[in-house]
Amino acid sequence: MTNRPRAQQPALRIVSLAPSATSILCAIGARKALVGVTKWCAEVAAVRGLPQLGDCWQMDDVDEILALKPTLVIGSVPFKQETVAKLLEQPLNFLAKNPRDLADIERDIRLLGRISGRATAAERLITKMRSEFKAIRQRTQRLKRRVRVYAEAWPNPRITSPPWVAEIVQIAGGEIVVPAGEKLTDEQVAAAKPDVIILAWAATGSKADPEKSYAVPAWRDVPAIRDRRVHVISDELLNTPGPPLIQGARELFRLLHQTARPKDRT
Numbered sequence: 001m002t003n004r005p006r007a008q009q010p011a012l013r014i015v016s017l018a019p020s021a022t023s024i025l026c027a028i029g030a031r032k033a034l035v036g037v038t039k040w041c042a043e044v045a046a047v048r049g050l051p052q053l054g055d056c057w058q059m060d061d062v063d064e065i066l067a068l069k070p071t072l073v074i075g076s077v078p079f080k081q082e083t084v085a086k087l088l089e090q091p092l093n094f095l096a097k098n099p100r101d102l103a104d105i106e107r108d109i110r111l112l113g114r115i116s117g118r119a120t121a122a123e124r125l126i127t128k129m130r131s132e133f134k135a136i137r138q139r140t141q142r143l144k145r146r147v148r149v150y151a152e153a154w155p156n157p158r159i160t161s162p163p164w165v166a167e168i169v170q171i172a173g174g175e176i177v178v179p180a181g182e183k184l185t186d187e188q189v190a191a192a193k194p195d196v197i198i199l200a201w202a203a204t205g206s207k208a209d210p211e212k213s214y215a216v217p218a219w220r221d222v223p224a225i226r227d228r229r230v231h232v233i234s235d236e237l238l239n240t241p242g243p244p245l246i247q248g249a250r251e252l253f254r255l256l257h258q259t260a261r262p263k264d265r266t
Contacts (some may be wrong), residue, residue, distance in 0.1 A: 012116060014121065015065050017055045018076030018097060019044045019125065023242040024109050028076050030116035035068045043236045044244050059083045062090055074117070076241075078202075097248050099241045100163050100181075108241070132246045133171045138171030147256045149174040150194035150224070152200050153239065155212060158184050165238050168201060168245055169198075172252040186218040195223050196256055197230040200238040208232045231255045 015036040016022040017235040022037050030034040037047045053064055056075040065073060065087075073087060076097040085095055095115075099105045106126050113122025149169050151161035159182070166176040178184055199208035210230040211252040219225045233255070237248035 002206055010071055013069060013071045013195075014116075015053065015068055015070040015073045016041060017053065017059075018074055019236065020076055020105075020108070020111060020207065020240050020242040021097065023240055023244055024048060024112050024122075024125070024207070025116060027243045028109070028113055028118040028121035030118050030121075031042055033116055035070060035112050036065065038230050042092070043205070044200040044242070047064040054083070056080065056083055056087075062086050065092070066090060074112075084195065097241075102112075102164050102167050104163060105241045105245075123212050129243065129246060133168075133249060137173075139253065140171075143173050143257075147174040147191065148177045148195040148223075149198060150178055150189055150192060150196075151176060151180075151198040151200065151238070152208075153181075153200060153235075155199075155201060155208075158186065160184060161198070161238060162241075164245070165200075168238065168249050168252060169256075172249055174252070174256045182240070184197055186216055190218045190222055193223055195227070195229065197222075198233055198238075198252070198255070199230065200233045200235045202235055202239055203236055206234040208233055229258075 006112060012033040013035045014025065014033045016025065016034060017038055019038065019040045022034065022041040023044040025031060025034060026047065032037055034047060034050055036051045036053050038053045041047050051068060054060055056079045070092065072093045072095060074095045074097065074241055097108050099108055109122045109126055113119040151165050151169060153159045153161045160178055160180055163180040166180040169176050177194050178189060199210065201208040211221065213230045214225055233248065233251050235250055237244050
């Protein structure tokens, strides 16, 4: 009896509609599996030259995805119901990611490692991220008190940064003083009395405007406003649940432990 040769598996062809997935795949050596990405992905991974598509919030033409003949399409929060419905109407394998915390992010890394045949590299990436976070945390051990932080993902309506950012703030020697990933009023932020305000507005890069924070009437007596400690972090460093968080944690540590500036300086 002879063994029949196994049918050859089709080459993996991934369309990533999530910068986080793109950053993970590239970090574990699976870039060659990517055949399409979003316009945001080039901010977090070396994918210039690949076709740029929409994302899970806005997708003008699903046919652009179909033309790439993907074996897998990966999306992540934020989702728009109508956009996801367009994708699910098609004969596509669709993987939806919805990480909330660092443990979820590690699970996503392992999952993408298994899918791409790069499981060992995925474990190395997890180890690297843990090591980097540990090194930053060790630098905060001598702090007498933690810096009180309000981190903002969007100004109108006012939405706080996601839960994994709260963990990164903790690693960097701060503490989030409002619930993570929720809508808040100006008065709720004022009552929390943050020492530092971090602006990382989604899909804006470094274009968040601190002056808008300084102009909020309800925040006039907030310590972060009095001490001119409203800082912008490029949003991809905090809002991409993957390897970019390493640099995000470093930047947070730098900003949280700067000396407060006098009121008359800008």
